[in-house]
Amino acid sequence: MFSYRHAFHAGNHADVLKHLTWVAVLRYLGQKDTALHIVDTHAGAGIYRLDQEQARTSAESDNGILRLHAAAQNTTSQGSVIPEAVADYLALVEGFNTGQALRVYPGSPWISQTLLRPQDRLKLFEVHPTDARVLERQVEELGKGRQIEVLRRNGFEGLKALLPPPSRRAAVLIDPSYELKTDYPAVLECLEDALRRFPTGTYAVWYPVIGRAEAHALPRKLKTLSTRLQRPWLQTELNVGLQPTEGTAALIAQGKHQVGLRASGMFLINPPYTLAAQLREALPWVLEALREPRGAEWSVTQEGG
Numbered sequence: 001m002f003s004y005r006h007a008f009h010a011g012n013h014a015d016v017l018k019h020l021t022w023v024a025v026l027r028y029l030g031q032k033d034t035a036l037h038i039v040d041t042h043a044g045a046g047i048y049r050l051d052q053e054q055a056r057t058s059a060e061s062d063n064g065i066l067r068l069h070a071a072a073q074n075t076t077s078q079g080s081v082i083p084e085a086v087a088d089y090l091a092l093v094e095g096f097n098t099g100q101a102l103r104v105y106p107g108s109p110w111i112s113q114t115l116l117r118p119q120d121r122l123k124l125f126e127v128h129p130t131d132a133r134v135l136e137r138q139v140e141e142l143g144k145g146r147q148i149e150v151l152r153r154n155g156f157e158g159l160k161a162l163l164p165p166p167s168r169r170a171a172v173l174i175d176p177s178y179e180l181k182t183d184y185p186a187v188l189e190c191l192e193d194a195l196r197r198f199p200t201g202t203y204a205v206w207y208p209v210i211g212r213a214e215a216h217a218l219p220r221k222l223k224t225l226s227t228r229l230q231r232p233w234l235q236t237e238l239n240v241g242l243q244p245t246e247g248t249a250a251l252i253a254q255g256k257h258q259v260g261l262r263a264s265g266m267f268l269i270n271p272p273y274t275l276a277a278q279l280r281e282a283l284p285w286v287l288e289a290l291r292e293p294r295g296a297e298w299s300v301t302q303e304g305g
């Protein structure tokens with residue numbers, strides 16, 4: 001039923017925005033000792049090889065993490081400073097690699113598990129049979145026992161049973177592939193239910209910025225929901241101005257739709273109060289590293305908090 005495999009897209013510019021933001025969120029929430037319950041409703045396979053066939057098919061990481069990494073090396077060699085949130089995210093990614101080249105890229109489950117403290121818990125939902133099997137095997141190899149759990153269930157539904165968490169502290173990442181049109185309303189329904197069960201959790205939703213009415217409406221509807229429930233929110237978008245080339249047009253035709261993805265966003269409810277300033281410092285630098293000649297831009301807007 002599902003054809004989306006994150007291995008084809010790992011480390012692209014959308015992952016850069018999502019994971020840079022997610023690292024900053026978890027770092028902030030990790031400052032308080034009380035246990036944090038982290039939930040990834042759409043986990044993917046967990047960790048990816050950037051130098052193998054799936055990732056090289058469309059080579060999306062070339063315009064994402066690999067460019068960012070190269071720009072950071074240049075900046076450092078010139079004695080200049082990299083924004084803190086970018087440096088933190090890059091150091092985490094580099095931690096999975098040996099030597100100068102990046103061959104391994106951690107997806108959100110691996111980013112979360114790296115920042116997990118002994119008192120924290122991580123729940124990972126994944127429905128794709130192959131990716132769920134890979135994820136389960138890799139989680140088992142980590143040997144963290146019951147601290148991390150993989151659930152082969154619909155994450156939108158599964159989240160309900162986890163809220164509110166016993167420690168009353170949670171960070172939830174909602175990162176569907178939007179392969180199904182129903183993912184857009186499902187995000188809203190899931191969040192409305194989650195906020196009713198646990199209004200003070202930190203929720204982060206990734207969304208594509210594409211020419212589709214549902215995609216266009218999603219951040220607007222998320223704002224309306226947050227405002228109605230009187231929760232602070234933050235929206236950030238990154239448009240690298242990527243233009244589909246002849247080669248990528250063929251891949252888009254085969255349904256590997258993220259190849260042509262020019263922009264994406266993150267919508268956060270109850271964001272850390274430090275996040276907007278961190279992103280405003282980080283994103284101009286990220287954009288300079290990833291931008292194509294035309295149409296690139298970034299934004300951060302927020303309300304409340």
Ligand SMILES: C[S@@+](CC[C@H](N)C(=O)[O-])C[C@H]1O[C@@H](n2cnc3c(N)ncnc32)[C@H](O)[C@@H]1O
Binds near residue numbers: 004108126175176177
């Ligand atoms: C964009 S990928 C996740 C990437 C991952 N969060 C990361 O940042 O590394 C979306 C994943 O969600 C899975 N998926 C799709 N619908 C789902 C659902 N209802 N519940 C759980 N997983 C789902 C897909 O199989 C796919 O692996």
